[in-house]
Each structure stands twice: as structure tokens, then as C-alpha cells.
Amino acid sequence: MKFNLKKAILLFSGIMTGSQLFAQTPDTTKTVQTTTNYVKPFSPENAFRTWSIGVNVGVLTPYNIIQDKRSMDFTSPNGELGYSAYIKKQILPSFGLQLNLMAGKLSGDHAQANAVGYSPYNGFSTKLNYAVDLSGNFTLANINWRHKQGFIQPYVTLGGGLMGYKPTVTIRGGSGGSVTADQIHEFYIPAGAGVKFNISQSINLDLGYQINFVNSDNIDGYNHGMGNDRFSYAHIGLEFALGSRSKPQLATHNPVNSMRTEYLTEEATLNNSIQAQRAQLEAEKAKNDKLRADLDVTNANLAKFTVDSDGDGVPDFFDKCPNTPSGTKVDGSGCPLPTPKDVKVYVTEEDRKIVREAIKNLEFDFGKATIRAHSYPSLDRVAQLLIDKNFSLKLAGHTDNVGSADANMKLSKDRAEAIKAYLVSKGANASRIEATGYGKTQPIASNKTAKGRQLNRRVEFTLF
Structure with missing residues (x-):
């Protein structure tokens, strides 16, 4: 098979030089691939580059891989220079529509013998002025778990279009000569396969092979046999993605x-x-x-x-007379009281006023049984009242309904005991003071309001 090798080598060298220049752009760096090529799954089409153009150069020949040379009109097919370009719209990662334009030359030698056993032509040369078709491009595989785009995409194409060509045949015989036909227009079907290599973020190297089925038997100028003519085109070229470099190509994108x-x-x-x-x-x-x-x-x-070791009602910390006999009445310091005189004492309105003032001024730290300092003066007057008149005093602690019943019961008891301890520390008779906690069981107002809860948080003083 003859082949115009010099022209093909020059074009191929130009393509590869251009690809190397483009491959040196920042799009080929690992950083760009890892930052610009990722697209969130199910993103819209405008997140990708879907348009591209391509240029190819290759070999046009009447020979094709599915036909025996012996069945061809000219049994010695030659290889001639061909070139093509296309524009493609990628619709899905695996499918795109491609408008192709191809041109070049076809030639061959040694025509088949006719019905009388004579071969009328030495050879033929057909100028393919144009071949325009619309093809579907199907990407067969584009899955790579390690990278966000595959490096290789095998594909197949199938389409249909119109070509215009002018065949010239060389007549066998002593006089020789040639005959050139007028330009012929025919429908044809291109079917091909190939593989694309991603050189950079925007450029792909395209290697492909295409068989073109012509709807006639005259592309070589010789109508021989029963079948239509076919020719093939093996090419190499570059595909350039159009649009912003920050977006990946839909054709090379890997949604998985x-x-x-x-x-x-x-x-x-x-x-x-x-x-x-x-x-x-x-x-x-x-x-x-x-x-x-x-x-x-x-x-x-x-x-x-x-701790009250002798059980006299005065804690050891305040007890100045420890180990008093059981049942002995003692004062606030834990010492035995003198024998009381038979004196009847009445609770006056003034006494009740002192108690009311103490209740009014009584405050504790939040959630604790610690008496605040500004409550001491009122309590001091209550302690002096108990000492002077030997009154008995009942302390009843109450809470609102915030918190558990056990916690509220303990808090109310602790607060009543704290008041008792303070009064005893000021000299009041511990045996005449009763401290009891009722928790949240005896509200005097609604617990549904802040004011009601404040009224329910109280210590009642009962003087007798």
C-alpha cells in the first residue's frame, strides 16, 4: 500500500508540538485537577464544558478491515493524505453529537477484470472535496476510582451525511489517457471507533479509525460488482474543549x-x-x-x-458545754438552763412585728441554704426575743415546684435548719426551736407564674 508519508509526518509533528505547548499550561498540574475538576453530583449542565472542536490528519484508503482486497474494484489500494475537523456538543458524559467535515484523496491500482475478462483501467484517483456528516459519539468507559477524570476514553461513532467527490480513472492500453467525471454527490454512513487521551485539562489526543459506507459504487469511477464502495480513514488529532478552564469537560467527567x-x-x-x-x-x-x-x-x-454528740440540740461546733446529760434543757451555747421560774409570757403585737420583719428580710443564695448577710440584723432581733421571753419557735421551709420533690424537700429542710443554727449561735435555746421542711407540698400561690413561685419560696416563723 502506497502512502504519502512525508506530508503525514509533517502534520503529525505540528500537532504534537502544539499539544506539548498546551500541556505546559497550569491546567495540567495536580492542584488544578484536584480543585477545578470536581463537580458535585447531579450538578446542572452549566457546571461543565460541553462544547469542543477537533482537528485530525490521517490516511484515506479504499481498503478497510472488513473487506478483502480481492473483492474491491481496484485490488491495489493506496494510502493518501486525509484531514478532518469537527465541532461536538456533549449531551451526557457518555454521549455527544458531532458535526464532521472531512476532505482528501483516494487512489488505487489494478482494476478488476470486467465480464469479458479484461481489466479496463490502470488505476484511479478521486478527489474528496468534502464529506459532511452528523454523528453520535458514544464514550464506552470513563471510570477511574483514583482520579476525578479518566485518562483514557474509548469511543465509537455512527452517523450519516453527504459527500462530494470527483473521480479520475487512467485507461489501460497503448494510447493511455484518463477520464475525469463531473462532481458527484452521495449519501454515506460513517462508522468508527477510537480512543482519546487527556493531555491536559482542556486538550485530548484523538486516535481513531472510521469506515465510510458510500451509497453507490462509483467513488473510484468504476462501477464493478454488486456492492457499494467503502473507504476508511485512520486519523490522529487534537480535541480542544471550549469554555472556562475552571470547569471540567463533561466528556471526561467521572460522575461515579x-x-x-x-x-x-x-x-x-x-x-x-x-x-x-x-x-x-x-x-x-x-x-x-x-x-x-x-x-x-x-x-x-x-x-x-x-454533728450533735450529746443530743442536746446544739451542734458540737457551737456547744460550749459538751456531754450534757440526756434530757437536760440547754441554752443556745449548749449549757444547762437555770431552773425556770413560773412566769407566764404573752406574745405581743410588737413581738409578731419583729418576726414579720425577719421573714420579710430573709434571703438565701440561689438554690442553697446559705443565709445572705443582709438578713442577719432581723434574725438577731428574733434571737434576742427568744432569749428574753423564752418563746418557742417553729420554722417551716417551703419551695416552689421547680426541680424534683426530693431536692425541694431537702432544700426546704436545710434552710429551716440554717435559720435554727444561726439563732442558736446567737444564744437562742435550741430545744425550743423546731425546724421542719415541707418542700413544694404546701404552695400559697400558683406555681405557673414567676410571682407565684417567688411567694411559694419562703420560711414561715410561728412564735408561741
Whole structure:
């Protein structure tokens, strides 16, 4: 098979030089591939580059891989220079529509013998002025788990179009000569396959082979046999993606890998969130441990204010006369009281006023049984009243309904006991003071309002 090798080599060298220049652009760096080629799954079409143009150069020949040379009109097909260009619209990652334009030359030698056993022509040369067709381009595979776009995309094409050509045949015989026909227009079907290599973010190297089925038997100028003519085109070329370089080509985009990337990204985000929540829980646990340790220390400190070894009602911390006999009446310092005189004492309005003032001024720290300092003067007057008149006093602690019943019961009892301890510390007779907690069981107002809950948080003083 003859081939115009010199022209093909020059064109191929020009294509490869251009591809090397384009391949040196920043789009080929790993950073660009990892930052600009990723597209979120199910993104709209405008997230991709869907238009491209291509230029090819190759070999045109009457020979094709599905036909025996012996069945061809001219049994010695030659290889001639061919060239083509196209514009393509990618509709799906695996399918695009392509408008192709091809031109070049076909030639061959040694015509088949006619019906009388004579071969009328030495050879033929056909000028293919144009061949225009619309083809579907089907990408067969574009999956690569390691990269966001595949490096290689095999494809097949199938379409239909119109060609215009002018055949010239060389007559066998002593006189020789040639005959050139007028330009002929015929329908043809191109079917091909190939593979594309991604040189850069915007450029693909295209290697392909195409068989063209002509709807006549005269592309070589010799109508011989029963079948229509066919010719093939093997080409190499470059495809250039149009549009912004920040967008990937739809034809080279791998939607499966985009879904995998999305999954891995969401998984990493979820793991980071879990780690942050775990760190927050550890910090909260450390705070709780510290609060528990502080509470243990506070409870230990409070315990020494409540221990009453001799059972006289005065804690050991305030008891100035420890180990008094059981049943002995003592004063606020834990010392035995002198024998009381038979004196009848009445509760006056002035006495009740002192108690009311104490109740009015009484405040505790929030959620605790610690009496605030500004309540002391009123309580001091109540303690002096108890000492002077030897009154008995009942302290009843109450809370609102915020919190559990057990916690409220304990808080109300602790507050009543705190008042008792303070009065005893000022000299009041512990045996004549009763401290009781009722929790939230005896509200005097509705717990549905802030004002009502404030009224329910109280300590009642009953003087007798």
C-alpha cells in the first residue's frame, strides 16, 4: 500500500508540538485537577464544558478491515493524505453529537477484470472535496476510582451525511489517457471507533479509525460488482474543549468518582463533628468532676455544723458545754438552763412585728441554704426575743415546684435548719426551736407564674 508519508509526518509533528505547548499550561498540574475538576453530583449542565472542536490528519484508503482486497474494484489500494475537523456538543458524559467535515484523496491500482475478462483501467484517483456528516459519539468507559477524570476514553461513532467527490480513472492500453467525471454527490454512513487521551485539562489526543459506507459504487469511477464502495480513514488529532478552564469537560467527567468524593467529604465532616462533640463531652465531664469534688468538700465542711454528740440540740461546733446529760434543757451555747421560774409570757403585737420583719428580710443564695448577710440584723432581733421571753419557735421551709420533690424537700429542710443554727449561735435555746421542711407540698400561690413561685419560696416563723 502506497502512502504519502512525508506530508503525514509533517502534520503529525505540528500537532504534537502544539499539544506539548498546551500541556505546559497550569491546567495540567495536580492542584488544578484536584480543585477545578470536581463537580458535585447531579450538578446542572452549566457546571461543565460541553462544547469542543477537533482537528485530525490521517490516511484515506479504499481498503478497510472488513473487506478483502480481492473483492474491491481496484485490488491495489493506496494510502493518501486525509484531514478532518469537527465541532461536538456533549449531551451526557457518555454521549455527544458531532458535526464532521472531512476532505482528501483516494487512489488505487489494478482494476478488476470486467465480464469479458479484461481489466479496463490502470488505476484511479478521486478527489474528496468534502464529506459532511452528523454523528453520535458514544464514550464506552470513563471510570477511574483514583482520579476525578479518566485518562483514557474509548469511543465509537455512527452517523450519516453527504459527500462530494470527483473521480479520475487512467485507461489501460497503448494510447493511455484518463477520464475525469463531473462532481458527484452521495449519501454515506460513517462508522468508527477510537480512543482519546487527556493531555491536559482542556486538550485530548484523538486516535481513531472510521469506515465510510458510500451509497453507490462509483467513488473510484468504476462501477464493478454488486456492492457499494467503502473507504476508511485512520486519523490522529487534537480535541480542544471550549469554555472556562475552571470547569471540567463533561466528556471526561467521572460522575461515579464525584459521588465517591462527595461521600468521603461528608464522612470526613461527620468524623470531625464527632471528634468535636467528643472533646466537648470530655470538657463537660471534667467540669462535672470538679463540681462534684467541690460539693464533697462543702458537704464535709457542713457536716461539722450539724454533728450533735450529746443530743442536746446544739451542734458540737457551737456547744460550749459538751456531754450534757440526756434530757437536760440547754441554752443556745449548749449549757444547762437555770431552773425556770413560773412566769407566764404573752406574745405581743410588737413581738409578731419583729418576726414579720425577719421573714420579710430573709434571703438565701440561689438554690442553697446559705443565709445572705443582709438578713442577719432581723434574725438577731428574733434571737434576742427568744432569749428574753423564752418563746418557742417553729420554722417551716417551703419551695416552689421547680426541680424534683426530693431536692425541694431537702432544700426546704436545710434552710429551716440554717435559720435554727444561726439563732442558736446567737444564744437562742435550741430545744425550743423546731425546724421542719415541707418542700413544694404546701404552695400559697400558683406555681405557673414567676410571682407565684417567688411567694411559694419562703420560711414561715410561728412564735408561741
